[in-house]
Amino acid sequence: MSPLLQGMVTILIGVGGCVGYFYAANLLLDRVIFPPSGRDPGRNISRANAVRPWLFLAPAMAALGLYLVYPVVGSFWRSLYNRDGGSFIGLGNYTDLAADPAFRTALFNNLLWVLVVPAASTFLGLIAAQLTDRIRWGNIAKSMIFMPMAISFVGASLIWKFVYANEADIGLINAIRAGLGFQDPIDVIQIPFWNTFFLMAILIWIQTGFAMVILSAALRGIPDETIEAAILDGANPFQIFFRVMVPQITGTIVVVWTTITILVLKVFDIVYTMTGGNFGTQILPSYMMSYMFKDDGRATAVAFVIMLIVLPVMVWNILQARKEMR
Template identity: 50%
Template sequence: MNPALQGLITIIVGVGGCIGYFYLSNQFLDKVLFPARGKHIGRNINRANMIRPWLFLFPAIFALALYLGYPVIETLRLSLTDRSLDGAFVGLDNYAQMASEPKFWEAMRNNMLWLIVVPAISTAFGLLSAQLTDRIAWGNVAKSFIFMPMAISFVGAAVIFKLIYDTRPANQDQIGVLNAVWLMFEGGPGSFLFLRLLPAAIVICFALLMAYVFYLALKPLIRRESARAGGSWWAVPLRLFAGFVAAWMIWLSAKSVFSVLSAEFAFGAPQTWLTLPFWNSFFLMVVLIWIQTGFAMVILSAALRGIPEETIEAAILDGANPFQIFFKIKVPQIMGTIVVVWTTITLVVLKVFDIVFAMTNGQWETQVLANYMYDKLFRANDWGVGSASAIVIMVLVLPILVWNVYNARKEMN
């Protein structure tokens, strides 16, 4: 059958089926089950009105149960069984085996690194792009170009960046942009400026940002403001965890500054960038940052435009400069939107698979949880450990989903 005709039939059947379901279910409810006639007409109308919302929600609830609820339950069951023993129940053995594998902890470490770097940089670049494009005449054109990567699939973006990182032998022309730029450096002031001083400055700025996060996370605890503000019970553990992560990142940044300044570079030789441990993970992160920046920009641009002009005008009359207006007036007013964008990108990062699979397939210490799960399920045919890793991903995603639902309900109230 012609694909266009098949698609048309699918649309007609799908839309017609929805219309038919709602029409016939209403008729059955009002004419057969609780008819609006007789001596119980009032009771029947009330009962029909109580059932009608659930009748309309039933298709969505059924689809969620079938495509989300059942897979979760089945995955949990498989994580407690062993395929080599004909599906026998083995309890937590799969989780113990998974925890004993270095590749799993490599994936956990890399996922943590992705969670720290990608949402922060994507949100920051998105906020910066939203602010700057709103101040220029051709801002809408600029936004279109920045948002364009969102239209590219993760695999397509991975292929594009794989060409950017491509490596050819030293005696051939480099088609990879990064190697073409790299071969321009052969020591001297330019190499010191771009390969040592600039990266060190970026790392120092990141360390200062983490120090600020550490201060914001622990300030209410030091001043004992949480109890007076009536904070939730989970606020203290969350702030302590954020402070620990920030302190850990400050320590890593301090070590990295020394490593960058003292590193020995192979000048004049093309580098296989995706095989460099630790750094290759950042090369992979660039792909997702490139894609998600456009998403963050669009959402934050709408939030910035929603700020009342009177607030900005009052700040200008009080003598505030553009930086003070941005950081002390605009950012606090859209902090809720920034958190939503941050958590949404975090969910994408936790499930990242396509980019790693297409570019390195988890080799050279770039393994992530989703790719680890794929390797176990479809390469090693080990459904127990594969399902256990899927449950780990779900457990990591669940708190963020709960947080988003909690914030959404709080804003509605």
């Protein structure tokens, strides 16, 4: 079977299965288990209605339990065992992590990523949203900025490998350098410390589009009158933007910011593809990958550390998002 056909069959089975499940489950509930007949039909109807939500929730709960709750518990349990899972070593993996300088480098780099990427993406997205809002070719510009969102992290990394390539004929950076008269090409992803920022640029490039789309919608939701009132109050465009518009969408900005933060803590592909964690660019997810299948105990311990770091950001994100919806 061709992959295309395979995909279509999968979609058909998936969607058809969902529809079929809800239809059949409802039918079973209403006709067989609690039919609206017999001695007390009213009670049967209310019983059926009490059961129905659980019926609808059941598949989702089963899937979440199987693919989220069980892995969390299982991972934690695995992280308490040694390399091959043969013997229980308690928190041994965690103490080893704390003692490993490579882990500390990854933690420090990850901190940089968390500080820079969400801030830069959100800020650039906000500026892009505002600047593209009122111009004729704004929508074209928006599509261009949004397009990287559609590229996988690995794909994006490959594109940027060309940008950073260590040869003036291929690499954009070195081509510009050559154009400016510099002789020898440089390998930007080997420059210590700064190379981390060059890797961040890839994720910023991808995430700016996301931030722009969400913030653009938020900016459009601001009542025009408040902006007109600010014009009458004598505010210049910068004051209007930063003192009247941005404060009105802080909630959305926080949601975008935290969403990107959570993503940053999970992305390993870019580092993995670009440097494989070499040249001091390691971050936690790629550090975890480097131990996977070699020392699953330690890899799951790293996974757990990442989860603990993401959790508070996630909680805040959800709280903010809920507040926005109200």
